[in-house]
Amino acid sequence: MIALDERLPNGLRLVVDTDRVAPVAAVTVAYRAGSSVEGPGEGELAHLFEHMMFEGSARVAPGEHVALLTAYGGLVNGRTQPDCATYSSVVPNHLVELVLWLEAERLASLPAGLTPASLDRQRAVVRNEHRQRRAGVPYGSASSDLAERLFPPGHPYHTSMARRADLDGASLATVEAFFRLHYTAANAVVAVCGDVDAAAVREWTHACFGPLPPSVPPPPVTGPRPAGGARETVAAPVPRPRVYVAWAAPADGTPEHDDLVPAMAVLTGGQRARLRRLAAECDAVAGASLGIDSRSAGPSFVSGWVAPADGVPPAVAEEAFVAALRDLAARPPREEEVARAARLLETATLTRDAPLGGRAYTRATGALLHGDPARRPAVTACPAAVARAAGSVFGTDPVSLTYVPAGAP
Amino acid sequence: MTRPAVGPPAPWRFPEVRADRLANGLAVRACHVPGQELASARLVLPGGAAAEPEGAYGAAYAAAAALLLGGVASAAEDLGAVVNAEVSWDALAVTVTAPARVLGDALARAAAAVAAAQLDAATVARVCHDRLAALAREPAQARAEAALCAAAFAGTRYADPPGGTEQQVAALGHATVSAYLRSVATPQGATLVVAADPAAVDAAALADRVLGGWRGGPAPEAPAAVTPTSPEAAVVVPVPGAAQSHVAIGCVTPPRRDPAYPALTLAADCLAGTFSARLNTRLRERDGVAYAAFGAVEGWRATGRWTASFACARDVTRDAVRAALAEVADVADGGLTADEIAAARGHRVGSLPLQVHTTPALAAAVAENAALGLPDDAQARLRAACADCPDDDVRAAAATWLRPAAMVVAVAGGLS
Numbered sequence: 157m158i159a160l161d162e163r164l165p166n167g168l169r170l171v172v173d174t175d176r177v178a179p180v181a182a183v184t185v186a187y188r189a190g191s192s193v194e195g196p197g198e199g200e201l202a203h204l205f206e207h208m209m210f211e212g213s214a215r216v217a218p219g220e221h222v223a224l225l226t227a228y229g230g231l232v233n234g235r236t237q238p239d240c241a242t243y244s245s246v247v248p249n250h251l252v253e254l255v256l257w258l259e260a261e262r263l264a265s266l267p268a269g270l271t272p273a274s275l276d277r278q279r280a281v282v283r284n285e286h287r288q289r290r291a292g293v294p295y296g297s298a299s300s301d302l303a304e305r306l307f308p309p310g311h312p313y314h315t316s317m318a319r320r321a322d323l324d325g326a327s328l329a330t331v332e333a334f335f336r337l338h339y340t341a342a343n344a345v346v347a348v349c350g351d352v353d354a355a356a357v358r359e360w361t362h363a364c365f366g367p368l369p370p371s372v373p374p375p376p377v378t379g380p381r382p383a384g385g386a387r388e389t390v391a392a393p394v395p396r397p398r399v400y401v402a403w404a405a406p407a408d409g410t411p412e413h414d415d416l417v418p419a420m421a422v423l424t425g426g427q428r429a430r431l432r433r434l435a436a437e438c439d440a441v442a443g444a445s446l447g448i449d450s451r452s453a454g455p456s457f458v459s460g461w462v463a464p465a466d467g468v469p470p471a472v473a474e475e476a477f478v479a480a481l482r483d484l485a486a487r488p489p490r491e492e493e494v495a496r497a498a499r500l501l502e503t504a505t506l507t508r509d510a511p512l513g514g515r516a517y518t519r520a521t522g523a524l525l526h527g528d529p530a531r532r533p534a535v536t537a538c539p540a541a542v543a544r545a546a547g548s549v550f551g552t553d554p555v556s557l558t559y560v561p562a563g564a565p
Numbered sequence: 566m567t568r569p570a571v572g573p574p575a576p577w578r579f580p581e582v583r584a585d586r587l588a589n590g591l592a593v594r595a596c597h598v599p600g601q602e603l604a605s606a607r608l609v610l611p612g613g614a615a616a617e618p619e620g621a622y623g624a625a626y627a628a629a630a631a632l633l634l635g636g637v638a639s640a641a642e643d644l645g646a647v648v649n650a651e652v653s654w655d656a657l658a659v660t661v662t663a664p665a666r667v668l669g670d671a672l673a674r675a676a677a678a679v680a681a682a683q684l685d686a687a688t689v690a691r692v693c694h695d696r697l698a699a700l701a702r703e704p705a706q707a708r709a710e711a712a713l714c715a716a717a718f719a720g721t722r723y724a725d726p727p728g729g730t731e732q733q734v735a736a737l738g739h740a741t742v743s744a745y746l747r748s749v750a751t752p753q754g755a756t757l758v759v760a761a762d763p764a765a766v767d768a769a770a771l772a773d774r775v776l777g778g779w780r781g782g783p784a785p786e787a788p789a790a791v792t793p794t795s796p797e798a799a800v801v802v803p804v805p806g807a808a809q810s811h812v813a814i815g816c817v818t819p820p821r822r823d824p825a826y827p828a829l830t831l832a833a834d835c836l837a838g839t840f841s842a843r844l845n846t847r848l849r850e851r852d853g854v855a856y857a858a859f860g861a862v863e864g865w866r867a868t869g870r871w872t873a874s875f876a877c878a879r880d881v882t883r884d885a886v887r888a889a890l891a892e893v894a895d896v897a898d899g900g901l902t903a904d905e906i907a908a909a910r911g912h913r914v915g916s917l918p919l920q921v922h923t924t925p926a927l928a929a930a931v932a933e934n935a936a937l938g939l940p941d942d943a944q945a946r947l948r949a950a951c952a953d954c955p956d957d958d959v960r961a962a963a964a965t966w967l968r969p970a971a972m973v974v975a976v977a978g979g980l981s
Contacts, residue, residue, distance in 0.1 A: 177600065178922035179575035215568065219850065223841040227908040228571070229915015232840070248915045253569040260566075280853035288856045288876040291808035294702040351575070363566050393807075395701040426642035427634065436634075436691070442698065463698070499645030503663055506603040507647065510923040 158519070158530055159354035166370040167342025170361050171519045171529040173349040175512065181249040181350030182516035185259050186524045189338035190240045192312035192377055192453055198334070199319025200282065203236040204326055205334050207278035209243065210234065214265035218274055221258050225251065231513070238313050239453050239525055246513040249351045253360045259346070260364035263339055267332050275328055282323060294394045295461070295559060302402035302459055305386040305555045311379035312454055340371035347520035347529065350512045382455055385553040391562040398463050399474040401554040404455035405448065406545075409526050413456060414534035415545035420448050420458075421497035422489050422542060423481065428496070434480045440468045444477055450533075452525040458549055470558045478550065485547030488539040501535040577918045579945035580760075580927055585769045591752035591776055594941055595768030596760035596927050604665040604761035605925040606672045607658050607932040608679060608776075611754040612785035614727035615654045615867060617745060620736075622722065623696070623729020624745035625652045627737055628684065630692035632659065632746075635685060637678040646671035654727055654865045655788070656936035657749055662925050665765035673775045676757075680779040682750035686739040696734050705804045706874060709813040709977035712800045713872065717817050717973045721791045723868060751781025756935035760928035787938070791868040793817050800975040807978030810882040814860070814889055815872035816971040821864025821937050827950035828962035829871075833862040834909035835959070836896045836967065837873040841908065843892040844873055854878070854885045866937055871967060879978060886974055894969045899960050906956045913951040917944055 160172035191202045212218040222232045230247035245255045262269075290296045300315050307313040346365070348357050382404035406412035423430050424446050431444045446460030464473035509515045523529040537545070585593040614625045629650035637659060638648035646663035648671075659679050663671045703711075711726050718724040725733065757776060759768035804811075819825060837844040837860030844858040860873025877885045921927045921944065934943040 177598065178918045179577050180919050180922050219841065219846075223908070226839045226841050227911045227915075228574075229912050229917070229919060231916070231919060246919050248574050248918060250572050250574050254571055257566065257569050277850065277853060281849055281856060284849070284854065284856040284877070287809050287878065291876075293704045360569075367566075393804075396698070426647075427639040428642065443695070496643055496645075500642060500647070503603075503645050503647050506664060507662060507925065510601070510603050510925070512922065 160358060161523070161529055162358070164341065164362065164366055166366065166368050168365050168368070169345045169523055170358065171345065171347040171523055172352065172354040172357050173347070173515060173519055174352060174354060175349060176351045179249045179351050180246065180512055181252045181348060181352050182244065182246045182512040183252065183255045183259065184242055184244045184347045184516040184520040186240050186242045186345045186347070186520035187339060188240055188343050188373060188524060190236055190238050192238045193338060193374070197322055197325065198330065199322035201322070201326055201330060201334055202241055204278060204282050204323060205331060206234040206236045206241050207281055208270065208274065208331055209262055209266065211274040211278060212269035213262045214268035216258065216261055216269070218269065221262070225255065239451055240521060242517060242520065244513055244517055252348060252352055252357060256346070256360050256364045260368070263341070263344070263365070264368060266335055266339070270328050270331060272328065275326070275331065279323060279326065286320060295398060295400070297392070298400040298461070298557065298559065299459060301390065301557055302400055302555050303457065306382050306384065306402050306404060306457070308380050308383055311382065312377045313451070313457070314379070337374055340373070341365060341368040342371045343373040345520045345524040347516045347523065349516040349519060376453055384555055387556045389558045389560060392559050394559050394561055396463060397470045397558065397560045398461050399470045399477070400459065400461045400557045400559065401474070401478070402457060402459040403549050403552060403554045405458045405549045406456060407454060408450035408452045408456055412545060412548060413450065415537045415541040416448070416549065417534050418494055418497050418501065418537045419484060419542045419546045420446065421501050422484060422493055425497050425500040430480055430484065434476065438476050440465055440473045440476045442466070474556065478554070481546065481550040485543050485551060488543040491539060494537065494539050494542055498535045501533065505532055505535070574915065579942040580921070582931060582941040583768070584941065585772070587752065587773060587777055589752040589777065589779055590754070591772065591779065592756040592935065593769055593772040594756060594758045594931050594935065595763070596758065596931055597763045598760055598924050598927060599762050599764065601762050601924050602664060603662065603924050604668040604759070604766055605660065605662040605928040606668060607660045607758045607928045608676055609756045609758065609932045609935050610657045610749040611655070611936065612749045613653045613656045613936070615722055615788040615865070616749060616785045617722070621741045621745050622725055622733040623737055624742045625657050626696065626728035627689060627692050627734070627742045628746040629657055630696065631684045631688045631742065632679060634692055635678070635688040637675050640674035640678070641671040644671045644674070646675070648675050652727060653936065654723070656932070658932055658936070660925070660928070665761050668761060668766055669771050669775070672771065676775045679750060680776065682746050684739065684743050684746060689739045689742050693734055693737050696728065697731060700731050700734065705807060705811040705977040706813070706876065708802050708804065709811045709975045710872060710874065712802045712975035712977065713813040713815050713973050714870070716800050716975065717815060717870065718791070718793045718868070720794055723791060749785055751784060752776065752779045753781060754784025756932065758928045758932045758935065760924040760931070788867040790820065798973065800973065802975060802977040804978045807879070809876050810879050810976050810978040811874070811876045812882065812886060812889070813872055813874045813975045814886070814893070814972055815870055816967065816973065818862050818869040818871050818966050819864070820867055820869055821939065823864070825962050825965065826864055827947055828954050828958040829862055829966050830947065831906060831909045831913065831951055831954055831959045832896065832901065832963035832967060833860065833871055834912060835901050835905045836860065836892065838909065839912055843896065844875070844889055847888055847892055848875055848877070848885060852885070852888060854881045858889070882976060886976070890969055890972065890974070893967060893972060896963045897967045897969060899964065901960055901963065903956055906959050910951055910954070914948055917948045
């Protein structure tokens, strides 16, 4: 239950959601400082910066933030996405004031902790993170390969090897400038969920964050339109061929996106989902998957893959896969199919929000990106709207990448 | 504002668990979590991968996947439930998670299919085919961990993955998988765990309505204790074209019920259990060679293991492994400081309430206890034992169970 939702005079927004399920609380601080706000030559800066947030500040030593909360049982994490960067702590509830103090402390005085050594340390960690996530994982680069082609250079969601190489040139001055522009009270939301007293949280938040200066958030970044239609074959260390595809889709928060969410559930939710049936019933297809990365500032990113059955050319499996998606547009789903998808979406939303950490994240990003901390994903739509939403996305040409085993003929 | 002082933690106790048993032998555990809209039920069949007879390795995974594909899930999903089937060494568990108002009907649909224990041949063939495809694209890190277990547990069931090797899965057939499922799908020794708002779900009445008529033979025998022979020290798994090395370091540890388990848990936490533990601090923050290096001890009915893993560039693999083993050696040699142990203890004590505050997590915890033959609140007892565990017991557990000489190092991707 949202017990408090207010904006401090300096622009910081505070949301408190009380739940006495256990003496536990979660704090998420969300900043509109994701990768989409990086400028030219600043690829990976948002992510690198997220790491620098744990390198200490005027009164907190490098590594102390995590070590301190961990020693009390807390779980601490940072995450950088295209639209925002988030800092999450789930802790025994007697630590909430300390968490708020630690968060405010780094927002007030992070530059005091920036050193060449700390920058080099975290640059190495980010490089290692890239290598670990992409190498040694078959098809591990597919998502970024698709985004590189779908979102052209200059688009806020564009990513590329060259952008990632910007990491090498990031200096303390760039890091500090990024901090001063984006890490401000008015560009942040603090969400506290769990077994807390809302009045006490309010008092602590005003005491910790209140002295920070007011600011004007920078304007949203815009860029060229996404471009589908690219088709390539990529030789990679993969065991079998697979076709990856991606489309740009309506931004989260638009009515078109609200209709697309149940469309995705009809295609992918549960054992009776259309793509499950495709994999089970179509001789050309060994497996298929589809997902949506909902984004608020620009287009959402719908991507998926299809694995051809043994001996089937990848293009044949791709054709069957795309045809199944377009079929949803051509023939509206049955009422019961949409109702079933809605029921599964309701359970998914409850499951997402049941952990206090998940709920704090949802509250903070809902307030930051959509102005509504209590926002829930749309779960209902009429069959005709579902069909229209599917048609608007899958009716266009996707970016298509066919991965084949390196060295294969 | 000055840094706030940290006061005492709020009192916490493990959520109430009511125990019951149906006339057919099915144990029922009702976990009461008032006010929760989401409810979760787990039907735990005793005997997971460890109960497979020789020649049927991988049958438990195949049975679980075939149950899901064959209809256990879809009828319950029509009501909005999310259904899953999981296999561990000691249990095959089917989970139904749904809004509390539909949990009963959804569980009824899923449980009826489990109790019937019928699999059709085409479904079994399909899941075995899919499993082989998944094994072919297994990440290098999983290959390193599999190689580690093959060496550390040589000569036992635990040497092969719980889901079976490619050869074992390829040899599975409908008769073998069905026979396995029939042997474990019995109310004798099985447990139904329901975590829900008691005002919305009456677990005992639900169990009786849904599974009261279930009949079956005796429960499978618990696996005998496992005593692996001396392992090889190092294994390299070639991965063509690997851009990095995936490293797994580990050893055999005692079963979950061993009295040393709490002390060993703390020692393992000091070594690799948290962000601030030895391995991550050394490899990520100090040496800058790995994104993350974490490890944990696991305890099963018959044995256990400690494993840590990380990935690094090929040219620094040798140094990174040496550094990790140096930390293991120091911890085993009594090197843990009082501050390190206090931090690990504080983390164990503080984190448990965080881990079981949702109905799915609580159902999973109580179900794990049932599978391992532990008390319903075993996690709380472990927490209390950790709180009271003397520093010297932690160092002794490290010296006994985390010896460098007992460590197996597996590297997927190869050394340069």
